[in-house]
Amino acid sequence: AFDVLVVGGGPAGAAAAIYAARKGIRTGVVAERFGGQVLDTMAIENFISVSHTDGPKLAVALEEHVKAYDVDIMNLQRAEKLVPARLPGGLAELHLANGAVLKAKSIVLATGARWRQMNVPGENEYRNKGVAYCPHCDGPLFKGKRVAVIGGGNSGVEAAIDLAGIVAQVTLIEFDSKLRADAVLVAKLNSLPNVKVITSALTTEVRGDGTRVTGLSYKDRNTDNIHQLDLEGIFVQIGLMPNTEWLKDAVALSPRGEIEVDHRGATSQPGVFAAGDATTVPYKQIVIAMGEGSKASLSAFDYLIRLAPA
Ligand code: FAD
Numbered sequence: 001a002f003d004v005l006v007v008g009g010g011p012a013g014a015a016a017a018i019y020a021a022r023k024g025i026r027t028g029v030v031a032e033r034f035g036g037q038v039l040d041t042m043a044i045e046n047f048i049s050v051s052h053t054d055g056p057k058l059a060v061a062l063e064e065h066v067k068a069y070d071v072d073i074m075n076l077q078r079a080e081k082l083v084p085a086r087l088p089g090g091l092a093e094l095h096l097a098n099g100a101v102l103k104a105k106s107i108v109l110a111t112g113a114r115w116r117q118m119n120v121p122g123e124n125e126y127r128n129k130g131v132a133y134c135p136h137c138d139g140p141l142f143k144g145k146r147v148a149v150i151g152g153g154n155s156g157v158e159a160a161i162d163l164a165g166i167v168a169q170v171t172l173i174e175f176d177s178k179l180r181a182d183a184v185l186v187a188k189l190n191s192l193p194n195v196k197v198i199t200s201a202l203t204t205e206v207r208g209d210g211t212r213v214t215g216l217s218y219k220d221r222n223t224d225n226i227h228q229l230d231l232e233g234i235f236v237q238i239g240l241m242p243n244t245e246w247l248k249d250a251v252a253l254s255p256r257g258e259i260e261v262d263h264r265g266a267t268s269q270p271g272v273f274a275a276g277d278a279t280t281v282p283y284k285q286i287v288i289a290m291g292e293g294s295k296a297s298l299s300a301f302d303y304l305i306r307l308a309p310a
Helices: 010-023 036-039 053-069 135-142 156-162 184-189 286-305
Strands: 002-007 027-031 071-075 079-085 091-095 101-109 114-116 146-150 169-172 195-198 201-210 213-220 228-232 233-236 240-242 272-274
Touching: 002 091, 002 286, 010 027, 010 036, 010 071, 010 101, 010 114, 010 286, 027 101, 027 184, 053 071, 053 240, 101 286, 114 184, 135 156, 135 233, 146 156, 156 169, 156 195, 184 195, 201 228, 213 233, 272 286
Parallel strands: 002 027, 002 101, 027 071, 101 272, 146 169, 146 233, 169 195
Antiparallel strands: 079 091, 091 101, 114 240, 201 213, 213 228
């Protein structure tokens, strides 16, 4: 059996694996796609101490760093079910889609999240070429330009307020007839001179010149008329979905499906820890996921040394 079995090979899972392996304990990583969301990222400018890198490069570096240790990496494997230990100090079982069952004294869940997409023509084609999902990551790339934010919930309105301080003009597009964000955020948004809000609007297309985004089309849901906006960037803020559907019977999840963790990364099940975008920890960022992965792994080690000798 593994001492620590990590599920997920993004920044959180890689950090957890390295911290566990450095304790000299038996460590494994199961990942559907080693690298995680980092693989889908182009410019990364907030990985502290590295002023500029890109996703594919960071993903390779993550894997190489993990491979420098004695870690059993099971890439391209999807976990389907977690059965926590039945007795305190017992073994948890991780069931894989390929039928294998792995056993471990402790588990670190780091399955990350995915951004909900608009599913309109042009969105995938111009991803990282004007279509962005993370204002903390990509906001500065649009300094002095015109952007749209899609979604008028809290994350969309927060993004619009944030971006208004960096870009020239923000247009917030909401499907509903009114914004769904907290009143205090909406008041703040309405006080900003360079933000325009369009409600009852359905984005229908991302337009571009073959290289970059040049605008978007939306349908006014009251009149069914199609309108065009010219702009350089589109931030899609219609939800971040944690990859935790398979865990709902195993550990406590928040109403949004995030794994509930305490400040040590412990979940509702003894011996099961979690880290990164899949959890309730706020601000979904690479450096935060790495810190949380390290922390969850140290907590797992702390749990292991307190188990009764076999
Ligand atoms: P993830 O990176 O999502 O990794 C999850 C891992 O779990 C993957 O290996 C996945 O395959 C695996 N997995 C999922 N389900 C299963 C399963 N059932 N079984 C086995 N494995 C599973 N952050 C920044 O700090 N700076 C940026 O510039 C930046 N830009 C971004 C740009 C884009 C386009 C996107 C999408 C995100 C960006 N982020 C950025 C956010 C950052 O990528 C995430 O916060 C970070 O990757 C989260 O790490 P994680 O390890 O928690 O999850």
